[in-house]
Amino acid sequence: MLKFDVVVFGAGPAGTVASSYLARKGFNVLVLERASFPRFVIGESLLPSCMDDFNEAGLLEGIDQSKYQIKYGATFVSGEKKCSFSFDEQYSESWSYTYQVERAKLDMDLAQQAIKNGVEIRFQSEVKSVDAKESQQITHFENAKGEQESVESRYIIDASGYGRVLPRLFDLEKPSSMAARTAVFSHFNDAGNSQVDRNKIEVHVVDESNAWLWLIPLANDCVSVGMVSSLEKANEFQLNESDNFVGFLKNFKGIEKRFKKTEALRAVDQLSGFSVAVKKKYGEGYVLCGNSTEFLDPIFSSGVALATKSALLAAKALERKLTGEQVDWSLEYEMPISESIDVFRSYIKAWYEGDLQKVFFAEKIDPTIKNQICSVLAGHVRDTTNPFVKKHKTIIKTLAKVLEIQNRK
Numbered sequence: 001m002l003k004f005d006v007v008v009f010g011a012g013p014a015g016t017v018a019s020s021y022l023a024r025k026g027f028n029v030l031v032l033e034r035a036s037f038p039r040f041v042i043g044e045s046l047l048p049s050c051m052d053d054f055n056e057a058g059l060l061e062g063i064d065q066s067k068y069q070i071k072y073g074a075t076f077v078s079g080e081k082k083c084s085f086s087f088d089e090q091y092s093e094s095w096s097y098t099y100q101v102e103r104a105k106l107d108m109d110l111a112q113q114a115i116k117n118g119v120e121i122r123f124q125s126e127v128k129s130v131d132a133k134e135s136q137q138i139t140h141f142e143n144a145k146g147e148q149e150s151v152e153s154r155y156i157i158d159a160s161g162y163g164r165v166l167p168r169l170f171d172l173e174k175p176s177s178m179a180a181r182t183a184v185f186s187h188f189n190d191a192g193n194s195q196v197d198r199n200k201i202e203v204h205v206v207d208e209s210n211a212w213l214w215l216i217p218l219a220n221d222c223v224s225v226g227m228v229s230s231l232e233k234a235n236e237f238q239l240n241e242s243d244n245f246v247g248f249l250k251n252f253k254g255i256e257k258r259f260k261k262t263e264a265l266r267a268v269d270q271l272s273g274f275s276v277a278v279k280k281k282y283g284e285g286y287v288l289c290g291n292s293t294e295f296l297d298p299i300f301s302s303g304v305a306l307a308t309k310s311a312l313l314a315a316k317a318l319e320r321k322l323t324g325e326q327v328d329w330s331l332e333y334e335m336p337i338s339e340s341i342d343v344f345r346s347y348i349k350a351w352y353e354g355d356l357q358k359v360f361f362a363e364k365i366d367p368t369i370k371n372q373i374c375s376v377l378a379g380h381v382r383d384t385t386n387p388f389v390k391k392h393k394t395i396i397k398t399l400a401k402v403l404e405i406q407n408r409k
């Protein structure tokens with residue numbers, strides 16, 4: 001039987017960050033990846049905090065800048081009102097840029113760099129079942145030839161994203177705290193729109209029902225566009241039909257000129273019920289990270305940032321565990337990751353409940369406050385010196401009320 005120190009399920013951002021970190025520390029790491037790469041995945045707008053995590057995992061040098069659109073910030077638009085954040089105006093110490101990426105390319109780059117760093121990756125290898133014990137784990141998988149194989153390891157990291165291998169096998173799934181929503185999305189030709197700021201993503205409020213659109217410019221004159229809404233709203237517009245989607249963009253006030261001559265570059269995809277959660281994030285001989293633990297909502301591009309953050313923290317704790325140290329997984333892993341997720345949860349709820357929109361689209365906002373909010377949007381959700389992290393549960397509601405009163409005067 002194959003034998004490794006660590007077996008990782010999935011070669012997305014969480015899987016490559018965790019495996020690369022551990023391989024560079026001298027551990028023997030095997031990644032089992034169901035798909036053959038490159039493969040399409042949604043999740044194209046990164047946050048600056050990802051850059052720190054890629055760097056620490058030794059993956060940054062594998063990211064070929066020339067393939068990606070640089071991202072300097074985000075602009076939120078509601079009718080005539082606009083609120084723009086630039087990552088160079090922040091409270092926390094941070095990268096001032098990151099990337100807007102085609103995930104097929106990014107995940108390929110990350111996987112290739114992880115291999116250079118000593119990780120073994122087996123593509124087209126789907127994990128089927130697991131026997132997990134305290135000191136010895138057996139993973140059964142189907143290899144690229146369709147044969148059944150098994151691998152023994154000291155530990156398992158489940159980074160299988162929506163595959164959610166261990167949450168399914170070990171009955172760890174629980175309902176998400178987020179309302180059920182759906183997303184319809186595609187890539188469109190964005191050529192000839194030189195007046196557009198391609199270095200920022202745009203988020204447009206569609207209507208009072210909390211539907212919103214993302215516009216993520218990608219390299220090669222392409223833009224990723226998606227609408228997130230209730231299922232009823234998506235059905236009303238029938239945007240899953242390519243012609244309807246193009247027609248919708250051509251008539252949407254504020255972007256109609258940009259999409260006047262556009263065409264869809266790929267079939268429209270639809271994903272529903274993407275918000276997921278788990279009862280616990282670790283157990284005897286295994287730890288979960290990335291979307292395999294929890295995914296909230298696409299509004300603030302937190303998915304990849306939480307995937308890389310959780311993967312790095314899990315890998316660091318595991319490094320200590322494998323060298324014989326005691327690890328308190330609850331204190332050292334589950335709590336900090338849950339706290340990070342909770343900060344984003346507060347902002348996402350505040351967006352859908354309208355308080356954050358009141359703040360973003362207020363006539364005036366104090367620059368210090370804006371920089372502090374910008375750091376949350378850059379993914380620095382562990383910086384508790386930032387009051388917009390520390391008091392995340394209440395501060396947006398309070399600020400929205402204050403701004404409302406000021407605006408009435």
Ligand SMILES: Cc1cc2nc3c(=O)[nH]c(=O)nc-3n(C[C@H](O)[C@H](O)[C@H](O)COP(=O)(O)OP(=O)(O)OC[C@H]3O[C@@H](n4cnc5c(N)ncnc54)[C@H](O)[C@@H]3O)c2cc1C
Pocket residue numbers: 009010011012013014015032033034035041042043044045046047125126127128159160161162163164165183226271274289290291292295297298301302303304305307
């Ligand atoms: C509509 C929508 C829009 C989004 N937009 C953004 C965005 O703009 N920015 C952002 O940061 N995030 C975004 N996200 C979230 C983002 O897609 C995820 O959070 C991110 O991809 C999670 O990374 P991961 O490594 O955990 O999982 P993935 O990237 O999903 O990787 C998991 C890997 O595991 C493999 N796998 C699955 N099952 C098995 C198995 N049984 N055996 C072996 N391998 C397996 C899969 O093939 C896959 O390659 C969005 C999500 C949605 C739904």
